[in-house]
Amino acid sequence: MRIPRPKILSLPFLDDIEEKGVVKASTDLADDVVTRVTSGLNISDVRSVLRGDVPARPNPRLTPHAEGFWLHMKPSYYNNLMDGLYPTFRLGWLATFFFAWETLTGLYLMVFYTPSPLVAYENMLNILSNVPFGRWMRDTHKLGGELMVLVVAFHMLRTYVTGSYKRPRQFTWATGGLLLILTLLVSFFGYLLPWDQLSLWAVTIGASTAEATPFVGREADLLMRGGPEIGANGLLRAYLIHVLLLPIMLVILLGVHYYKVILHGHSLPPEAEDAGVDTARKVPMNVRTYFMPKILTRELVYVAGLTLLLLGASAFTFGYHAPLEPHADPLVTPLHTTSPWYFLWIQGLMKLGDKFIFGALIPFGLVFGTLVVWPYIEVGRNRRYGARRIGLSIAAGSLVLAAVLTYMGTPWFAVATSPDQEAVAVLLPQTKPGPLRLADWEDIPYGTFVASEWATAPTRTTSKLLKMFDDALERGRDNPIYGDVEGFMIVEDWQTDLKKITLRVVWANPETGEPSEFSEVFYFHRNSDYGQGE
């Protein structure tokens, strides 16, 4: 008779070995671990998913959706009609992907960043010059952020066009509207962090709009900027808003948004069901596409493909690179400064009149407000395109209006500048490197060159630059106050490897004959090598 040993230490695995032998005990343990990790699929289930086998009945692949945390946010099956690109275009999924992408690249950048005006800009230079993959992470973080804004906006447009915001999904739409606003804001506050001229002035435009709000504007603005000017306090606040406050709000709203999708099912294409009814929740057995393996595989493929595309887009010098302008300087407003592209329409609106009405009330109160509550205003049940002519026309009209306003927001519309400064800015723009900084250093000889004599300039580079200068001045020649306008480029040897290049515009007032001039100096170093991704 076996006498049970007294147990000092309880190790079930040892008992298992004793009972089943080492091999069987080990495979059982592995099976158990996999089942726990996948919340319900053992090794052979995982294998059958990977092989694309027909699932057993009852389908074990539904268990992770019921018991696991991550997959409980994903439907376990989709209607076959939702399997193609239309009607979702995968835009909602893409938005989530970019959110994850921004989180990961953002974490990398956070390691090398201090939110202080004293060092923030230096941190950028350090990221570019001294951090392995630093430029890459910065570029794809910026690119991902811009694409996320685009994707979220298109997601909303698509939802509008297919009428998917209608009952019972009004609340899903409302959370989506808030997510769009949060996406714009999180991107906007990220603008300030590099502490370059672009940051400072894009955010200054936004903040001064907020300030114009009656009663609370001044306080809200002070609270956000931490003082009458954006400084150390404002930068720290923008940083915390960008990395903490808004991402937390995004995660919470994203959870609600996802939960509502599970609850109501994916809205089918409008033509797939009878007018006014919603059948998305109950998917008949014969039209189901299960998440595993088909949709899971596809999403993994998308992740791999998008990662390759995003990394590839910024990998080499010729790709996309996040801009980095000179150090922020509250005393120097760069010519042609604008807000971020997705807020240009607001800048366009602001050119129409009062800062508060056109900069805050209309865009935030009217446009975003209406957008969020739209499903509660437009309550018609029918989602067919033919029955929604007015609604779809409003959307098309808004898009055209947004495009026009965006154009109006650019410096090309209703911004008075002098042609002399414009002409110099053509060669020496203040918001990007521009032709002179990108020119071949060696190919600019010393001497004084006249813009209109570009044809006889000694080198090709000089001739090209002078022609651009002259063409820009030509536009100023229509202006009656510019008589005999002429441009000069003076190149002097200043130091070892350093040229002093003066761009000078001289003209005379035709009536009084009074001479005037405008000039700007640019020191050009042989190795400054602009245009390598900054």
Next chain:
Amino acid sequence: MKYYIAGGTFAFIGAVTLLIIMSAMEPARMESFTQSYESRQIERGALIFESGCRPCHGPQGEGTPLGPPLNRADLFDGEYLSAIGWSGTLDDFLRSTISAGRPLPTEGTNFPQRMPTWSQAFGGPLRPDEVVNVAAFIMNWGDRAIAGVQPTEITDDLMMGTDIFIELPEGDAEIGQNLAESQFGCAACHILSTVGPPWAATGGLPGIAVRGDIRIQQDNYTGNATSGDEYLIESVVEANIHVVEDFQPGIMPANFSERITLQDMAHLLAFMKTFE
């Protein structure tokens, strides 16, 4: 489905390959950006130098009567640093001097003003990165340093002091002109610009040769001069006793009484009297 999986695998391998290629390229890229960044520091420093430093140190750092030359060989060969007992590098010295200024003149020199503080940390206008840029620009003179040291010499001659009634020796206008243009730097503010009252005749005012006679008659005249000559001497050695309307007190260096000899004052006066 097969194509999806094949595509995904390809993309994954592609991303990993890209990562490997990039890892190999990163050191060169970082080095290249560092080089171009250092070059741009020089460019930006040159711009700041032009607006902030040029008035005293000259457009090419060759020095003016108001400030010593920077573009000089002994600064770069270490001679100057060991002469003043600086233990750090030249770059350190430049950054320190630009940031905190020079409260005392270097021995053997007699410039009218001290180097002011430029860093925001010491009440100046420049950010830390701008100080670094200016230093980078000055450092770039290294292999072309041309100018020698030209300190204004202190002679044992009798200094002028503040007695405006003292009898002066004979003066030579030509020597006076040289002094005004170089050693004492009067020309910078009174002839070439209008920082101080112009010496030449302007508008309704005659030149300074006769202007003194008018000034001492004015009700708001606060000095002690009784003649035109005395008025001119007084404006040099006791500049702030009477400040001409529309000009700020304290702009004109107040230490000329200790820097100008009787003889030089006579030369200068002779030159000033050529502005009729």
